[in-house]
Amino acid sequence: MARTSSNNFMGMDVPNFMDFTKFADFTKFADFTKFSEQFKVPAVDTEALLDSQRKNIEAFSAANRIAFEGAQAVTQRQVEIMRQLMEESAEVVKHMTAAGKPEDKLAEQAELFKHTYEQSVANFRELAEMGAKSNGEAVEVLSRRVTEGLDELKSALKKVATTN
Secondary structure, X not given: OOOOOOOEEOOEEHHHOOOHHHHOOOOOHHHHHHHHHHOOOOOOOHHHXXXXXXXXXXXXXXXXXXXXXXXXHHHHHHHHHHHHHHHHHHHHHHHHOOOXXXXXXXXXXXXXXXXXXXXXXXXXXXXXXXXXXXHHHHHHHHHHHHHHHHHHHHHHHHHHHHHO
């Protein structure tokens, strides 16, 4: 509970200035208007403010959706790569256990190692590109919204300047 004080600075009760119990119900816009008048805040277009916040939430939701779908696609591709690897491994084991000269088997193993390494690098590159693409798309959504938000702020400040 806020304590009572006679310590006023510029008309504000300093010790109780940040008593958030005073601001508990932000759903009442009339109270917000009183609040802004109390602190000499210029007229606020609450509709524009709410619209801007709605757009922010939509942008974050879209960015999260894009990031989630990207992560889901990467995971799905990892499962496909693992399935392919298991099938190839079974085929390699079958081939390597077949009869043949040790020299030929050694040459085959070297070629198999080379192929496996190249395929692994290609798979890692593909997964990295998929992640970078979805992250880039998500960042682009947020970047666009920040730019729009700054334009909205600039426009609102111009309106306030012209009304004063």
